Amino acid sequence: MVDKIKVALNGYGTIGKRVADAVRRQDDMELVGIAKTKPDYEAYVAAKKGIPIYAVDPSKSESKFKSVGLTLNGSSEDMIKKADIVVDCAPEGLGEENKKIYEKLGKKAIFQGGEEHEVAGTSFNAAANYDKAIGKQFVRVVSCNTTGLCRLLYGLDTAFGVTKVRATMMRRGGDPDDIKRGPINAIVPDPIKLPSHHGPDVQTVLPHIKIDTVAVKLPTTLMHMHYVNANLKKAVPAQEVAAALKQYPRIWLIPAWLGIKSTGDCVEIGRDLGRPRYDMMENCVWEESIAVDSTGELNLFQGIHQESDVIPENIDCIRAMTGIEKDGKKSMAKTNKTLGIGNFNPWTLIPPQ
Numbered sequence: 001m002v003d004k005i006k007v008a009l010n011g012y013g014t015i016g017k018r019v020a021d022a023v024r025r026q027d028d029m030e031l032v033g034i035a036k037t038k039p040d041y042e043a044y045v046a047a048k049k050g051i052p053i054y055a056v057d058p059s060k061s062e063s064k065f066k067s068v069g070l071t072l073n074g075s076s077e078d079m080i081k082k083a084d085i086v087v088d089c090a091p092e093g094l095g096e097e098n099k100k101i102y103e104k105l106g107k108k109a110i111f112q113g114g115e116e117h118e119v120a121g122t123s124f125n126a127a128a129n130y131d132k133a134i135g136k137q138f139v140r141v142v143s144c145n146t147t148g149l150c151r152l153l154y155g156l157d158t159a160f161g162v163t164k165v166r167a168t169m170m171r172r173g174g175d176p177d178d179i180k181r182g183p184i185n186a187i188v189p190d191p192i193k194l195p196s197h198h199g200p201d202v203q204t205v206l207p208h209i210k211i212d213t214v215a216v217k218l219p220t221t222l223m224h225m226h227y228v229n230a231n232l233k234k235a236v237p238a239q240e241v242a243a244a245l246k247q248y249p250r251i252w253l254i255p256a257w258l259g260i261k262s263t264g265d266c267v268e269i270g271r272d273l274g275r276p277r278y279d280m281m282e283n284c285v286w287e288e289s290i291a292v293d294s295t296g297e298l299n300l301f302q303g304i305h306q307e308s309d310v311i312p313e314n315i316d317c318i319r320a321m322t323g324i325e326k327d328g329k330k331s332m333a334k335t336n337k338t339l340g341i342g343n344f345n346p347w348t349l350i351p352p353q
């Protein structure tokens with residue numbers, strides 16, 4: 001048995017805390033700790049779970065941690081020194097700054113979609129380009145929207161060939177805890193200048209896909225919704241598209257009979273299944289929305305849970321970069337099993353490793 005990969009989490013917010021929990025469910029990984037800027041409810045819960053906490057900047061926060069009785073194990077640099085790989089989940093743009101620390105300490109690091117592609121030089125989606133990350137020092141897991149698009153387009157392109165894609169992202173205004181973000185009562189083209197950055201971002205993973213994207217922000221925190229229009233190389237019945245996508249556990253074809261009519265229902269089934277934090281890590285594709293005309297032009301809707309769809313991709317990226325598993329299909333199968341992806345049994349029936 002190879003030693004477990006030691007993983008450090010630098011940044012413990014929406015994405016970081018989910019990656020940390022996912023790492024803890026892998027039998028080939030060990031979470032050495034998380035780095036926090038200040039003591040708060042997220043640090044409190046991490047401590048309750050027995051996760052070692054380190055301070056991003058102890059000079060600013062050490063006394064604050066001490067005053068509320070939370071044990072600090074040192075600085076984030078102390079934590080990073082103990083790790084084989086760091087998953088950087090700091091706010092958008094800070095990963096580029098943090099990279100200097102990883103370079104100085106000679107550590108591998110995964111960045112998130114808020115960073116530019118150039119920060120890592122390799123952008124990742126497990127189904128589409130697992131092999132590209134093998135052995136790399138720096139890799140970026142693409143954003144929630146781009147992950148959702150890459151999974152879908154990779155599946156469609158592999159099965160039928162895709163000549164052109166146009167996609168509209170109807171984005172959530174913020175995450176549920178992002179109380180300072182909006183809009184509260186408006187629809188905001190974001191950006192107004194078209195196209196949006198999502199198309200070029202998809203091309204960092206799938207360079208041959210021709211794609212134009214637009215995005216608007218909406219007064220909701222639950223999920224994104226994508227309307228996708230794609231020209232397939234052959235006209236196939238909608239059932240054949242559904243059958244092809246069903247081969248990917250990270251794409252869930254929502255059966256019509258479930259009566260899931262909105263992102264609200266997608267979240268509610270996550271709650272009813274007892275998924276942790278109601279996370280729906282799969283693309284939620286409405287099966288009855290799939291329509292293909294006689295020229296092969298496809299239309300569909302998919303819901304994307306922005307807080308969680310990138311989590312399994314981070315786990316697979318750790319395996320690829322450290323080389324602990326060189327077969328992407330095996331890594332994805334292991335990740336899916338341990339996180340309950342594609343398994344609609346209540347979470348409580350899935351034992352931890």
Ligand code: NAD
Pocket residue numbers: 010011012013014015016035036037038056089090091092093094098112113114115142143144175306307310
């Ligand atoms: P967040 O604000 O929820 O969490 C970031 C955490 O990092 C906070 O706890 C913050 O205190 C901490 N932090 C601040 N400065 C730090 C530093 N210098 N070093 C380490 N930690 C620091 O952010 P998030 O939503 O989890 O986003 C993290 C990354 O993931 C961003 O690149 C974002 O674009 C990307 N992402 C976010 C989502 C989403 O919907 N939230 C989805 C996919 C990707």
